[in-house]
Amino acid sequence: xxxxxxxxARVGIGGPVxxxxxxxxxxxxxxxxxxxxxxxxxxxxxxxxxxAERLKRSGLIDPERVVAVEAGACPHTVIREDPTLxxxxxxxxxxxxxxxxLVLLESGGDNLASTFSLELVDYWxxxxxxxxxxxxxxxxxxxxxxxxxxxxxxxxxxxxVGVDLxxxxxxxxxxxxxxxxxxxxxxxxxxxxxxxxxxxxxxxxDS
Amino acid sequence: xGDSSFPSGGFAFSWGLETLxxxxxxxxxxxxxxxxxxxxxxxWATADRLFLRRAADARDVVELAELDRxxxxxxxxxxxxxxxxxxxxxxxxxxxxxxxxxxxAYRAAIADGSALGHLPVAQGLVWHGMGMTIDEIEAVSxxxxxxxxxxxAVRLALLGPLExxxxxxxxxxxxxxxxxxxxxxxxxxxTPAAEIAVMRHERGDARLFAN
Numbered sequence: 001x002x003x004x005x006x007x008x009a010r011v012g013i014g015g016p017v018x019x020x021x022x023x024x025x026x027x028x029x030x031x032x033x034x035x036x037x038x039x040x041x042x043x044x045x046x047x048x049x050x051x052a053e054r055l056k057r058s059g060l061i062d063p064e065r066v067v068a069v070e071a072g073a074c075p076h077t078v079i080r081e082d083p084t085l086x087x088x089x090x091x092x093x094x095x096x097x098x099x100x101x102l103v104l105l106e107s108g109g110d111n112l113a114s115t116f117s118l119e120l121v122d123y124w125x126x127x128x129x130x131x132x133x134x135x136x137x138x139x140x141x142x143x144x145x146x147x148x149x150x151x152x153x154x155x156x157x158x159x160x161v162g163v164d165l166x167x168x169x170x171x172x173x174x175x176x177x178x179x180x181x182x183x184x185x186x187x188x189x190x191x192x193x194x195x196x197x198x199x200x201x202x203x204x205x206d207s
Numbered sequence: 208x209g210d211s212s213f214p215s216g217g218f219a220f221s222w223g224l225e226t227l228x229x230x231x232x233x234x235x236x237x238x239x240x241x242x243x244x245x246x247x248x249x250x251w252a253t254a255d256r257l258f259l260r261r262a263a264d265a266r267d268v269v270e271l272a273e274l275d276r277x278x279x280x281x282x283x284x285x286x287x288x289x290x291x292x293x294x295x296x297x298x299x300x301x302x303x304x305x306x307x308x309x310x311x312a313y314r315a316a317i318a319d320g321s322a323l324g325h326l327p328v329a330q331g332l333v334w335h336g337m338g339m340t341i342d343e344i345e346a347v348s349x350x351x352x353x354x355x356x357x358x359x360a361v362r363l364a365l366l367g368p369l370e371x372x373x374x375x376x377x378x379x380x381x382x383x384x385x386x387x388x389x390x391x392x393x394x395x396x397x398t399p400a401a402e403i404a405v406m407r408h409e410r411g412d413a414r415l416f417a418n
Binding site: 045046047048049069070071072073074077078081082083084085087088091095 | 212214215216217218219220221293296297298300301318359362363412413414415416417
């Protein structure tokens with residue numbers, strides 16, 4: 001396995017439960033497909049195989065290219081302290097579907113302190129949502145601060161949950177020291193193209 | 208090498224305990240201890256231990272691949288086979304980075320499909336490659352198995368963290384006794400409740416763990 005050709009880029013998608021990580025994956029799959037990016041997905045479902053099954057049934061991607069890796073009740077361990085099972089799954093996908101350009105790793109959902117190990121991914125994004133609270137960026141969790149890309153999802157809900165979206169964005173940008181923040185509505189796909197642009201430019205080098 | 212924080216994926220496996228809990232067959236400390244003891248005495252001591260020894264003595268990748276096939280055919284439940292291969296490959300991945308002798312060729316054989324990378328075979332190879340004696344290899348393997356079960360039990364809320372440590376210290380007596388006995392000539396295993404639980408796990412809703 002060490003004599004394989006140049007390996008696919010690995011991109012992590014983390015964030016709290018319910019922030020829209022799986023919806024984001026569903027939005028990016030057809031966009032990557034249209035631009036010819038050869039893709040596979042690993043989900044770290046926490047309790048069931050729900051997310052993997054949802055993607056397999058989505059019709060968006062060959063179900064064989066979606067693999068669930070169990071997290072042993074430790075969603076942070078499997079992406080940070082001990083990412084070997086995810087690395088193993090990525091390697092098997094690469095052997096089976098060579099050549100691959102990109103492997104997406106969707107975390108099972110954790111809290112604001114979760115981060116991806118750079119032994120696992122080349123780049124990672126963190127998904128929060130306005131309904132989770134406009135004060136999340138201010139709390140300066142490691143996920144918000146350290147991710148390569150911060151995504152603020154469910155922008156349409158801001159007026160319904162009393163969140164000042166502009167303030168939330170400004171605070172996110174302030175705590176991240178210039179690293180990018182993107183606002184999305186993964187229900188409609190609004191804002192998702194900008195994520196593809198970032199990944200193409202910073203990870204795939206083929207924008 | 209037996210440190211539970213060494214990155215080799217062990218945290219994601221319960222080896223049947225998750226389903227035994229869901230089915231109400233293990234619900235407390237004595238149940239977990241019986242489960243761990245049966246895994247030690249009727250699987251590890253009678254099967255894994257032999258594969259560790261043979262892998263440590265193996266002359267080449269062909270012999271390792273033969274051991275893999277033997278583990279494969281004598282492991283009935285699919286998620287036990289998958290779990291053993293996944294855990295083995297994870298251990299090998301870490302040791303390839305550490306340039307442990309013999310690992311690179313074995314991983315190449317796994318990549319081309321001629322070997323499988325089962326856990327006891329991988330453990331025997333890498334720990335022998337690290338210069339450990341067979342006694343040390345066996346002790347670390349047995350302890351890692353018991354510690355993995357103890358940690359899974361804590362995460363399944365079957366044990367408190369101190370109870371887990373106390374259980375491990377009691378199990379050390381079992382390990383000492385087992386390690387003082389001669390291993391059987393041929394490998395075998397008999398842990399029916401755990402194997403049925405692992406088979407039921409494939410279709411169960413409870414999936415915190417890989418088996």
